[in-house]
Amino acid sequence: MKMTLFTALAAGLLVAGCVGPTPPTVTDHDNSRALAEAARISRLPQTQINHWPTGTATYNGQIGADLRGDLQGSVLGDMSMVVNFDSGRVGGSIGNLNLIAPSGRPDQALGGNLAISGFEDRGNILAGASGKITGVHSGGSGFASDVNLTLQGGVRDDLRRGDAVFGAVTGQGAGDVNLGFDGVFFGKR
Template sequence: MQRSICTLAALAALSACASTPNEPSVSIRDVDRAFAEAERISRLPITPRDDVPTGSVTYDGQVGANIRGDVNGSILGDMTMRVDFTDNDIDGNVRNINLIDPAGVPDQRLDGSLDIAGFENRGDLDAGAQGDLTLVDADGFEQTSEFNLDLEGAVYNDRGIGDAVYGTVDGSASGDFDVDVDGRFFGTD
């Protein structure tokens, strides 16, 4: 009888460690739309250096990137990037980050967000995005890694002057899972 109670207690403790992944907050269609929008903005004209906006502009868009390593597939998250063209600084965040499997199917929404900080110089953007992201692995265990990404890009002309941003994302994550990250960011005001 004593052995049964110990076994039940051990099973209860083990099951308390298991987690259920967050439901993805994007669909396959959302993923396709995001990559199409990134491609559209990449073909727009870059804002000439003498025509960049003045003051502060907030761009809303997304970060999409392939990930390779302990986890393979891609990530897609919502981005807010504020560019202060007077003080030449950048801040913002990437949140609502979803893991997409290698077949392009949303798998789970990750816990955590990335903080953006950097510099702007006459329309050239150079920023970093850092933070901890947590996923739930196939065995139901939470895995957390620190993401360190470089965002380099420029200001583009969409419907107006300097009303879009686009650029590359690269970097890595290390911790409970290690991955390399390679993708793009985009946004419009």
């Protein structure tokens, strides 16, 4: 049987139309390490009044949250939070989000980033993080969800005064998948 150019092109387009998840960008070890670091930072003392940093500080860390709703498991992502202690403004981003299966194994990298915007007052942080995330269902169909999170926490003392942040992450996503988020954020400068 002779394959025509048209048949070969049609088969190629059919294969190209199949969607597969993006491989995870984190490992089991990364997930375990993030859980241990979050627990460690959660036990640090809050920075005392008038001892927090001045100027602008960038805290690099992660968010981790259990999911409920249309997806099961959890998410783990990288966070960069910029706190201006003089103006009281908070900014930054959350990216490199990964879906973690209920078994604890990384499942897939999710597309999209969340923008952080909010306020700092006397070492207390209240911010939102919003954006669109995308991924692939196990059956191969893509999904998107508009995510809105609340980050509420504070500045902590690790090796120096005010060199860490820790707090709660809650929120939801709506779209092709509807999600609830319940977890933590943490970072160090």
